[in-house]
Amino acid sequence: MSYKRYYLFIFLILGIISLVQPASAEEEKNIYEERLSLYKKTEALTQIPWYYIAAIDQYERQVQKGLEDDQLISIKIPEELWYGIGNSSQKKDTQIINLFSGKGKDGNDDKLADPNDPEDILYTMANLILEYGQTEEDIRIGIWNYYKRDLAVHTIKNTAKVFKKFQDINLTDRDFPVAINYNxxxxxxxxxxxxxxxxxxxxxxxxxxxxxxxxxxxxxxxxxxxxxxxxxxxxxxxxxxxxxxxxxxxxxxxxxxxxxxxxxxxxxxxxxxxxxxxxxxxxxxxxxxxxxxxxxxxxxxxxxxxxxxxxxxxxxxxxxxx
Structure with missing residues (x-):
């Protein structure tokens, strides 16, 4: 076997191995970066602080069932709220959704409000909160009116505080609860x-x-x-x-x-x-x-x-x- 063929063979083997290996730490980092970028884009469009949007998504990620590990955005807005009561065909056209008093919004200017599109989901959730105002207190009132649960508001508020302080959502470090240099x-x-x-x-x-x-x-x-x-x-x-x-x-x-x-x-x-x-x-x-x-x-x-x-x-x- 020539050197060229040998190195080509090794290259192909390494490529196959990379395809069957689980997601790397770099890929995991990328999904956090992609989420953060979407949160900040939504903040720019709505003036709702990105860390509140991130905290709502994080809360939903913990309470929703059947989510994929690599799912980008976890917020799931009820269909009747998104499309509007009476929009039985669930048309995604924003004009039709508005006609039926639905809350679904177009977050990426494609004239559609798709409940499976991450940008549309975040933009819609931010606008649901915006109905109550932009102050910290208004945001908490908006969150309560969506979830109707004090603990949900409390958890989202605290998660937002953490994200704001560290200016990051990729906070995966952990420690043991007693000092390990002691007996x-x-x-x-x-x-x-x-x-x-x-x-x-x-x-x-x-x-x-x-x-x-x-x-x-x-x-x-x-x-x-x-x-x-x-x-x-x-x-x-x-x-x-x-x-x-x-x-x-x-x-x-x-x-x-x-x-x-x-x-x-x-x-x-x-x-x-x-x-x-x-x-x-x-x-x-x-x-x-x-x-x-x-x-x-x-x-x-x-x-x-x-x-x-x-x-x-x-x-x-x-x-x-x-």
């Missing part, structure tokens, strides 16, 4: 029985460590709750940009700057390991010091606990490889 141990304790306060299941993983071991944020998010709880003692709740609530309990104390409404990122210190809880404020020492770490998912209708252990194992590996 600690844990196993899967989610679902175990608990007796204090009546029979109930354990909604988290216990990470045992010495008093004072730093407790860290695992994710990008906003501090939603801080204070005493009968079961959890001194605790903190953070809602992240994936509509997941992260619950840290039994702390011995808080980092000085931590407050409700604060934006956090992976690795930010929240407080330290303790053994508080199972009694009135200040109760401590009824069990060995540990961090109770719980995760709760919201699907747009209800919120439930799920097992954090597999995520902790993954984030622990990520932290050790930094």
């Amino acid at each position: 600690y141990s844990y196993r899967n304790t989610w679902g175990d029985r608990r007796g204090f306060g009546g029979n109930r299941i354990h909604e988290g993983t216990d990470i045992f460590a010495d008093y004072g071991t730093p407790v860290k944020s695992t994710t990008y998010g906003v501090v939603e709750l801080k204070g005493w709880n009968l079961y959890g003692g001194w605790r903190i709740g953070i809602r992240d940009i994936y509509n997941i609530y992260h619950y840290y309990a039994h702390l011995s104390g808080y980092e000085d700057e931590v407050k409700v409404g604060q934006i956090v990122k992976p690795g930010d210190i929240l407080g330290s390991v303790g053994s508080t809880g199972y009694g009135p404020p200040g109760t401590s020492g009824k069990f060995p010091p540990h961090l109770h770490y719980g995760m709760y998912k919201d699907n747009g209708y209800s919120e439930w606990s799920f097992d954090p252990y597999p995520y902790l194992k993954k984030w622990e590996r990520m932290a050790r490889n930094k």
Whole structure:
């Protein structure tokens, strides 16, 4: 075989391998860049800040079922709202949609309002919000009138705050919830029985460590709750940009700057390991010091606990490889 034929053969083999490999990190980065470009274009057309548009899309990405991993835009506006009641043939012509009082808009000047076109979807959603005004308060009122759910408004507002602060939507870093240079141990304790306060299941993983071991944020998010709880003692709740609530309990104390409404990122210190809880404020020492770490998912209708252990194992590996 000649050198030319040999190198051609190698080139073809490498090309075939590239076709069957899963999406690369570069491809994943590109979809974030494409989304951000669309959000900013919609902002230019409507003056609705891009980070609110991005936060709405992010919220829908978490609550919609059956989405493809590489779906560019996840917002799905109900057909009767898009086309208008009476437009049974679902004509996409903007004049016909307007005739039937539909809300679908043309975001790319092709004279059509297509509920499967990313630009049309974002432009339409932004205009639904614009019906209530352009101020921050107007935007939140518009979001509430669309979703009719306080938690949806709260989640979208906080996600928008995170996107605005970091000027990015590709926020995929994570960290382990206790400092890995300290001694600690844990196993899967989610679902175990608990007796204090009546029979109930354990909604988290216990990470045992010495008093004072730093407790860290695992994710990008906003501090939603801080204070005493009968079961959890001194605790903190953070809602992240994936509509997941992260619950840290039994702390011995808080980092000085931590407050409700604060934006956090992976690795930010929240407080330290303790053994508080199972009694009135200040109760401590009824069990060995540990961090109770719980995760709760919201699907747009209800919120439930799920097992954090597999995520902790993954984030622990990520932290050790930094």
